[in-house]
Amino acid sequence: MRTGLPRVVIAGAGFGGISAARALRRAPVEVVILDRHNHHCFQPLLYQVATAALSPADVAWPIRYILRNQPNATVLMSRVVGVDPAAKLVETDDGPLRYDHLVLATGATHSYFGHDEWADAAPGLKRIEDATYIRRKILLAFERAEATDDAAARLRLLNFVVVGGGPTGVEMAGAIAEIARLTLAKDFRRIDPRKARVALIEAGERILPALPDDLADYAVRALHRMDVDVRTATTVTGCDRHGVSWDGGHIPAATIIWAAGVVASPVARWLDVPADRTGRVRVDPDLSVPDRRDVYVIGDAASLNDAAGQVVPGLAPAAKQMGRYAARVIAARVAGRAPPRPFRYRDLGMFATIGRRAAVARIGGVHLKGLIGWLTWCAAHVYFLIGTRNRFIVAFSWLWEYLTLQRGARLITDAAPSATDSAHRRAAE
Numbered sequence: 001m002r003t004g005l006p007r008v009v010i011a012g013a014g015f016g017g018i019s020a021a022r023a024l025r026r027a028p029v030e031v032v033i034l035d036r037h038n039h040h041c042f043q044p045l046l047y048q049v050a051t052a053a054l055s056p057a058d059v060a061w062p063i064r065y066i067l068r069n070q071p072n073a074t075v076l077m078s079r080v081v082g083v084d085p086a087a088k089l090v091e092t093d094d095g096p097l098r099y100d101h102l103v104l105a106t107g108a109t110h111s112y113f114g115h116d117e118w119a120d121a122a123p124g125l126k127r128i129e130d131a132t133y134i135r136r137k138i139l140l141a142f143e144r145a146e147a148t149d150d151a152a153a154r155l156r157l158l159n160f161v162v163v164g165g166g167p168t169g170v171e172m173a174g175a176i177a178e179i180a181r182l183t184l185a186k187d188f189r190r191i192d193p194r195k196a197r198v199a200l201i202e203a204g205e206r207i208l209p210a211l212p213d214d215l216a217d218y219a220v221r222a223l224h225r226m227d228v229d230v231r232t233a234t235t236v237t238g239c240d241r242h243g244v245s246w247d248g249g250h251i252p253a254a255t256i257i258w259a260a261g262v263v264a265s266p267v268a269r270w271l272d273v274p275a276d277r278t279g280r281v282r283v284d285p286d287l288s289v290p291d292r293r294d295v296y297v298i299g300d301a302a303s304l305n306d307a308a309g310q311v312v313p314g315l316a317p318a319a320k321q322m323g324r325y326a327a328r329v330i331a332a333r334v335a336g337r338a339p340p341r342p343f344r345y346r347d348l349g350m351f352a353t354i355g356r357r358a359a360v361a362r363i364g365g366v367h368l369k370g371l372i373g374w375l376t377w378c379a380a381h382v383y384f385l386i387g388t389r390n391r392f393i394v395a396f397s398w399l400w401e402y403l404t405l406q407r408g409a410r411l412i413t414d415a416a417p418s419a420t421d422s423a424h425r426r427a428a429e
């Protein structure tokens with residue numbers, strides 16, 4: 001990898017990292033993009049893998065494939081473990097890597113607010129492995145309930161609790177309710193899957209706090225129509241293999257899904273710079289780290305109020321915009337040109353789907369809900385997928401599911417363990 005050109009190392013091939021790499025395709029630089037996985041994951045549709053509507057390959061693509069036509073980009077499957085800014089080195093599992101410009105785009109993961117011990121019982125959804133593991137857990141719960149004669153065990157197996165009332169929590173709760181009431185309704189003989197109970201627990205006063213009141217109200221009504229028990233102002237105090245507890249309450253449940261909080265990847269620790277409450281690095285308006293002009297932090301790992309004073313949210317469009325912007329800054333610096341104007345986030349809106357024909361969307365000042373919201377959600381997600389094959393497969397899978405109520409990926413497989421999965425598995429079984 002010696003080209004004589006300035007080397008831009010991009011850590012993380014998520015939305016931000018891939019956008020930065022692509023935006024550098026014509027710049028006179030050598031791009032090295034590192035990721036601990038060999039694939040880029042479209043996280044907004046992960047819950048559909050977790051609930052058996054889509055297969056993993058429908059929402060993830062090999063990073064090499066995405067960048068195959070970009071001769072100045074090299075892909076390395078490697079885990080970043082640190083940065084030495086003085087020596088301009090990225091430390092990886094496979095040894096140090098020199099950089100001239102460094103873009104840190106390693107995203108965020110779930111936070112258990114100081115209760116990491118809950119992770120065993122309440123897995124979060126961030127990676128393909130998490131999605132297949134949760135899918136396994138959900139489907140196994142129905143299988144075990146069919147097999148057992150113990151009434152209390154059956155009740156616990158048919159209780160599903162989602163913690164966290166943001167878009168992911170709402171989507172998971174709605175999808176599990178649909179599996180129980182529609183997909184599996186006729187498939188069992190000893191249990192009635194429609195009797196499964198789904199609860200959505202949120203610590204705040206209302207669900208979907210980032211969306212306007214009328215859309216959140218609609219989402220609650222739609223969840224109620226699907227018999228989802230929505231409990232707001234309820235702060236979870238414990239999650240274990242027996243169920244979920246809060247002050248004065250408990251639901252016995254074998255399946256708990258954590259969608260309640262995020263924490264940034266340890267970029268601040270790698271750089272030895274201060275972090276905000278959720279571990280994000282405060283960056284300057286050109287997305288560089290104060291006093292480290294050749295290091296940029298973008299996407300979910302960065303904290304920024306943009307040039308217009310707007311807080312940049314942890315969303316895919318924000319990460320993509322930051323990736324493209326960091327690439328422009330680097331290209332300008334390499335060419336000795338004046339830097340572009342400070343970063344400005346363009347708000348493309350926000351969506352959450354609740355189930356068939358029920359979604360909410362805010363696009364600019366326009367609020368959409370119900371069928372029109374759902375169709376807009378479907379169109380937007382198909383549009384943002386990578387590759388014609390995936391767009392076609394996802395659109396076809398949704399149409400098929402819509403017409404037949406069936407979910408094509410109802411497989412119980414031995415999901416590869418994530419950090420705590422062996423314990424997850426023990427808790428599930």
Ligand SMILES: Cc1cc2nc3c(=O)[nH]c(=O)nc-3n(C[C@H](O)[C@H](O)[C@H](O)COP(=O)(O)OP(=O)(O)OC[C@H]3O[C@@H](n4cnc5c(N)ncnc54)[C@H](O)[C@@H]3O)c2cc1C
Pocket residue numbers: 011012013014015016017034035036037039040041043044045046047078079080081105106107108125126167168265298299300301314315316317319351
């Ligand atoms: C379940 C879920 C649903 C979501 N739904 C939506 C939605 O509907 N709309 C929306 O706009 N946003 C949604 N988001 C948020 C959106 O996905 C994130 O804001 C976006 O992915 C952030 O992009 P990023 O590039 O910062 O990080 P990511 O896309 O998370 O990418 C980080 C990359 O870094 C890699 N990485 C991490 N650590 C290391 C390391 N140490 N070494 C090497 N590589 C590493 C990871 O493997 C990953 O590929 C959702 C997120 C989740 C988890």
